[in-house]
Amino acid sequence: MKKFFVILLPIIFSAFLFACADAEEKNYNLYNLKLAYDNENNLLSGEMIFDYYNYTGETLNDICFHLYPNAFRENSSQSVVSLANYNRAYYDGKCYGDINILSSNKDFDFIGNDENILRLNLENPLNINEQITLKIEFECVLPKINHRYGVGENTINFGNVYPVLCVYENGGWDTNGYNSNGDPFYSEMANYDVQILFNNNYKIASTGEIENEYIEGENRIVNIKANNVRDFVFVLSDKFEIVTAQFDETTIKYFYYQDENPNQSLNTSVLALKTFTELFGDYPYSTLSIVEASFVHGGMEYPNLVLISDSLNSYDIYTTVIIHEIAHQWWYGIVGNDQYNYAFLDEGLAEFSTALFYEKNSNYNTTRSEITLRNQSNYNVFQKVYKDVLGSVDTSFIRSLDDFNNEQEYVYTTYVKAYLMHDSLYELLGEKKYIKCLKEYYNLCKYKTATPTLLIKAFEKGSGKNLENFFYSWFEGDVIIN
Numbered sequence: 001m002k003k004f005f006v007i008l009l010p011i012i013f014s015a016f017l018f019a020c021a022d023a024e025e026k027n028y029n030l031y032n033l034k035l036a037y038d039n040e041n042n043l044l045s046g047e048m049i050f051d052y053y054n055y056t057g058e059t060l061n062d063i064c065f066h067l068y069p070n071a072f073r074e075n076s077s078q079s080v081v082s083l084a085n086y087n088r089a090y091y092d093g094k095c096y097g098d099i100n101i102l103s104s105n106k107d108f109d110f111i112g113n114d115e116n117i118l119r120l121n122l123e124n125p126l127n128i129n130e131q132i133t134l135k136i137e138f139e140c141v142l143p144k145i146n147h148r149y150g151v152g153e154n155t156i157n158f159g160n161v162y163p164v165l166c167v168y169e170n171g172g173w174d175t176n177g178y179n180s181n182g183d184p185f186y187s188e189m190a191n192y193d194v195q196i197l198f199n200n201n202y203k204i205a206s207t208g209e210i211e212n213e214y215i216e217g218e219n220r221i222v223n224i225k226a227n228n229v230r231d232f233v234f235v236l237s238d239k240f241e242i243v244t245a246q247f248d249e250t251t252i253k254y255f256y257y258q259d260e261n262p263n264q265s266l267n268t269s270v271l272a273l274k275t276f277t278e279l280f281g282d283y284p285y286s287t288l289s290i291v292e293a294s295f296v297h298g299g300m301e302y303p304n305l306v307l308i309s310d311s312l313n314s315y316d317i318y319t320t321v322i323i324h325e326i327a328h329q330w331w332y333g334i335v336g337n338d339q340y341n342y343a344f345l346d347e348g349l350a351e352f353s354t355a356l357f358y359e360k361n362s363n364y365n366t367t368r369s370e371i372t373l374r375n376q377s378n379y380n381v382f383q384k385v386y387k388d389v390l391g392s393v394d395t396s397f398i399r400s401l402d403d404f405n406n407e408q409e410y411v412y413t414t415y416v417k418a419y420l421m422h423d424s425l426y427e428l429l430g431e432k433k434y435i436k437c438l439k440e441y442y443n444l445c446k447y448k449t450a451t452p453t454l455l456i457k458a459f460e461k462g463s464g465k466n467l468e469n470f471f472y473s474w475f476e477g478d479v480i481i482n
């Protein structure tokens, strides 16, 4: 993201031994989603058939899923927006939404303050490398809110709308809930087969590629396939205009409604895709959609699709957000990370990638040096003000979203300071070696989950230097920035 701020179905599925568990030959989990949107009542009904492969290395008695829409409930433990953004988000007054689980082919219960984790309890333990098919029926109530999940003023955003498999690590399911700071998401690669029914007055932007579509009465039904992605999102609007372009094997689609420079925005998107492909590595998908949207923050990244807020202050900022969000296709999308515990990994790099874009494309109004000077100056003001007011300031990277005292501390640490770390590395190693390190990082973590340790490993390999002390002095907040 860019900030400026019960009926048990009598269906028995068999589990079978999956013969090969070699890392390169593992099957991805498959989400088979059948969704129908009722725009008169802001309701999304869904059926999910989920093929799960137990590659955890442990026998499982349960399987857990995030229910992110439950953060949008009344009195949820975490507000979905900070107080400062409240009125811009809730454009029509307070409004709430949630996800209700109607049925499953397994017994289930809920975990967490806001019932934000669904736990399916297995009648028989699922052995290592075994596969199981799970079925969940659900219904989502969309709140009126300019957010990643909700009916916005101009677009309806269906972000994190279905039960999303939790990541299993360190002997258990990662069950972090929602947080008003950042993008509180963490997921692994999967395949998606999605059917969506919606009123034909709307146009749709989504992750993946539409395989076929047809009209039935007043509705349109689209079938979408998306392979090898961490998440699935779609956006509907009756206002969308679309312009498209091609770069290599990828079709870039720009969905807009009030942008006065759509072709320029599309050109920037193509140039960002080209620049980052050259700098980091391939963009291995056939589509990339840039979507002007009702969104309270600057923008938001999803696989193959980015949201760009329709209420940014200037076209220069709009352009910068497009570039930042497209950089996330590499940092979050292809190279994943736990955005709850290590947000700086993708945000800092998306910020610095934006500066690299400007460094490589001189016909824009800014340069890397200017951005660096601005970030240093802003960061120093932040540190000074916080020291004056609070007596001290915590600038360590490695902490979860829960451990930031406020949104400002999160932004200045995760975006600005992490940008400055990359800029410092760039200056230290020189452009050629720095880019070589990023390519190493991309190749080492492609389709996987990056960690601070893997970041160091990639940079040490790419540069041939011992960089552990360098990185840890930044991670732990010891570096003095003047």
Ligand SMILES: [Zn+2]
Pocket (backbone or CB within 6 Å): 001, 002, 003, 324, 325, 328, 346, 347, 350
């Ligand atoms: Zn971001």
